[in-house]
Amino acid sequence: RSGEMAKSTQLIDNEVFRAYATYTTIVLLKMMLMSLVTAYFRITRKAFVNPEDVASFGKGENAKKYLRTDADVERVRRGHLNDLENIVPFVGIGLLYALSGPELSTALLHFRIFTGARILHTFAYLIPLPQPGRGLSWAVAYAVTISMAYKVLKTA
Numbered sequence: 001r002s003g004e005m006a007k008s009t010q011l012i013d014n015e016v017f018r019a020y021a022t023y024t025t026i027v028l029l030k031m032m033l034m035s036l037v038t039a040y041f042r043i044t045r046k047a048f049v050n051p052e053d054v055a056s057f058g059k060g061e062n063a064k065k066y067l068r069t070d071a072d073v074e075r076v077r078r079g080h081l082n083d084l085e086n087i088v089p090f091v092g093i094g095l096l097y098a099l100s101g102p103e104l105s106t107a108l109l110h111f112r113i114f115t116g117a118r119i120l121h122t123f124a125y126l127i128p129l130p131q132p133g134r135g136l137s138w139a140v141a142y143a144v145t146i147s148m149a150y151k152v153l154k155t156a
Helices: 002-013 015-045 051-057 060-064 071-099 104-126 133-155
Strands: none
Touching: 002 015, 015 071, 015 104, 051 060, 071 104, 071 133, 104 133
């Protein structure tokens, strides 16, 4: 059992793994921030989907007017869903990639480009920036994940 612990601590000493952990933490925190942005937009736009969420606004018909969709809230939600569809695969494939022994400079390039593209994607969604900004930022991050997956499959 002590041998397994030694391997775990060796992983922490691995520069590629530390880079992976850093950039994964950044994109996961960014994704978590989208929950707070959604809540902010729901509260400021008074657009809720659950009856219990509008109870503080009154009862009956008065409260029902707050049970509605809002274009701004939906935009944030779509951005958050896109994060779930793209950051979750990055976390899994990125871990396998980090463990496959890539060069540090190549791994940093992958991790930094992915992180930058996902942050840009969020700004493109929330501002909103004209296309093709959002589409390109999505495609770049997606291509990075595919590149890492290819390296993992090639190494395996």
